[in-house]
Amino acid sequence: MLNTHYPQITDNKLNDVEISLQEPISKINLRGKSKEFFAKVGKVLSLILPNEANTSSFSENFNAIWLSPDEWMVYFKNDDEKVIFNKLYSEISKVNYGSVTDISDQWICINLKGSKIYDILSAGCSFNFDQFLKTDGLSTQTIVNHIDVILHNKNTYNINLFVRRSFSEHLCLWLNDSAKFI
Amino acid sequence: MFLINCPFCGERDQSEFSSGGEAHIVRPKQPTELSDDEWAEFLFMRKNIKGVQFERWNHSHGCRKWFNVVRDTSNDKIHSVYKMGEKPPVK
Amino acid sequence: MSDLRVHKTKYINETKRVSFKYDGKNYFGYEGDTLASALLANGVHLIGRSFKYHRPRGIMSCGSEEPNAICQIGDKKDLTEPNVRATELEIYEGLEAFSQNCWPNVKFDIGGINNLISPLIPAGFYYKTFMWPKSFWKKVYEPLIRMSAGLGKSPTEPDPDMYDHKYVHYDVLVIGGGLSGIISAKIAAKSNLKTLLVDDKKTIGGSTIYQSNDSFKIDDQHSSKWLEKEINEISKIDNLTVKTRTSIAAYHRYNYLLARENLTDHLSIKDKKDKIRQRLWKIRAKKSNRSDRRN
């Protein structure tokens, strides 16, 4: 059976770290290289996909994170997520301009806020956050406590962390634990 | 624990990468024509160089792209990194 | 108290007595003492026995280089710690330390017999004997050898303490907070480089902080006074972090270093509670030419 549980997040305000679940939100994985692909994405989401590594772009409703030279993740809050997905799917996947995959249930978004969030992450992450934390909109894929994550710097000391659902419970326990001992 | 400069994501810790072994081992174009010796050569025999070696790495916990690395296996010093399909730098 | 103690250094707070036990006997030292300095001040010189010949051993140095004064700390099954250098451990209220590798006690050690027969048991003697009769190796000889193995004792129950680790990135890492370390760190930090200075002692300054007479002068001041100003100054520099009680444990390629920070080992038993005991720092210092040469 499909696991649709969300991690329990308790004690979410410790040592100036606020951990909160940002769900449900929609996430779509986009892959493509062709001119038509970029044009269609631009049309449906009114957004230009970032082509620079470790960056993101946004429009009124959507955030797009660079994952690799031909891969992005778009996430957004939407009451009717299927509409956007279906539109992208029929304009891109169906006509072989690229691929569109709904990954809303696969990844979970957790928001971290506060001046100590990078201290928590550094307990289990070898990534050098020096540049990342200074620039809004940067993104990165890395490992936190042996778990793959996608990080998106929303703005100063406020980041969205994406983690696969099956690892999310464990990661949340670890984040809470770490927050106690910064 | 070396640092690898992923040609897509930039410099990251080695723990984010997986090693794919020796690079530029060309898959046989006509597998059906191969003798057992040639298969053994393709599948198992490796230069296993002590010194400058061309190898493949995958940024498995980042962009998940394969690329090539020129590394000295006697001191783990990485001389250069280049994308798949690009011409290897001359030694 | 013996008169080995040098009074009037501000690093020992002689107004604050700290009592501790060594081999079951009560002693006291002062706040700021290491176990070694407190024992010496109490006239205790015989601290342990050597590994093989059980020769009496005293304190020989004043830091991590100590080869002799190695003690067992605590006797609780879960918290005891073997092989702790008396020169590195700061005393705290309630500390219990024991001599190691001796029985029944450090002054009268049966193992001292080994010293008497030392001509018979030179380096590597076991390769040349214990081969006959064959069955004796398993039943007699090896059990005897194993009886004399080891210095301290391992804990026998799970460790209740907590540990932590953290990755950090710096442009410059300076190891050793003596005179040169402090000045290097200051110059690096002032050149706009993110700098970390680590020292294994509880205060930085190295031996310079004890140099308060006319033989040691910098800029016409006693060098301890001069350094004090520098220490004061670097504490105000933004991109300089100073970590004391932190010792480097490994140097890996690409300037990746491991350091152990001791957070609670110097605190009294009640103050240790609910705190992280040690933190492992995984330090990546910026690649420099020097490290390349090291490669």
Added chain:
Amino acid sequence: MKNKYSIFSLIKNAFSDHENWQQAWGDPEPKKEYDAVIVGGGGHGLATAYYLAKKHNLTNIAVVEKGWIGGGNTGRNTTIIRSNYLWDASAGLYDHALKIWENLSQELNYNVMFSQRGVMNLAHNLQDVRDLKRRTHANRLNGIDAIWLETDEVKKFCPIINTSQDIRYPVLGGTLQRRAGTARHDAVAWGYARGANEMGVDIIQNCEVKGIKRNGDKVEGLETTKGFIKTKKIGVVAAGHSSVIANMAGIKLPLESKPLQALVSEPVKPIIDTVVMSNAVHAYVSQSDKGELVIGAGTDSYVSYTQRGSHNIVEDTLKAILELYPIFSRMKMLRQWGGIVDICPDASPIISKTNIKGLYFNCGWGTGGFKATPGSGDLFAHTIANDEPHKLNAAFNLNRFVSGDLVDEHGAAAVAH
């Protein structure tokens, strides 16, 4: 004739302050020509020379070593000896070695401190249980002592293991080979060196091979840092550097060399009296006669000749150790090191002739060569002397990578390759 080592010789020499001991092996310059030259002065190489001299009367031979004898993987391993391998060919090979171990100290008149304190292999999941039970049965069919232990029996045999069922990788049982154990690794190299030297073998240290001279498909000799040595037979026992030597002869081997790490703690009084291996969580531990905990970690995933390895490998191993032995958390590690292991695709060794006449390779032992030292030396000596493999090493030929007759021992190898 060398002086015999015994308690009496110790007493006798005590009177002269141990200054009159005979040299255990000399330090000769290489002769111009030998009947055979062994490349590599580790345990396997010295054992090969010893058995060539002892069993095949080849005494005009030399062992050339680029560093000092026993300074490579012989001095860097975790000294575990066992023979509980899955396949018949491996069982034959490793148990042959184990049988020699049992009398080795007496044979060499050198105490190699072979200690049969048992080796336990733990199972942490149902597949482990099935695999280990299968191996136990296979072992017994091959006459190798092996028993299956339930969790409580594991606990009884080694009380400090955490057998609680609510840890991440609970202990579901294990196998035990009682005849298995450990030996003093340095003593093995030194004992064989002394024995070989006594029969006339030249042990030449600080002598690095720089080239192999071929005449067509025959070898003619070796270029070394101590000059050219003429010989018709070259036995290469160079572990992690086998490919380097193979490249000199113009051939390739199915090997990758990777750092394998190990570490020891500060010495403590005896606390663990057996060897416990645990492949699933990747932790194995024993305690030396000096009191150090000897811990084996894993290999890195990439080719390297650096003899150090990455820190995360050690960290993961220690995590596993602390889960299984939470009492060790306050122990301090004394030193850590890496050895370069040459790994075959099937995790089995190569003891074989090559296409070049007079060139023989003994390599590919991967993470577990120490245990095989005497057997490997004996069988390699046989192969070199007769230009034909012994029936016990026939399966471990180079041609198996062409014919496909691989001996897949990934399950029984100590460390996941």
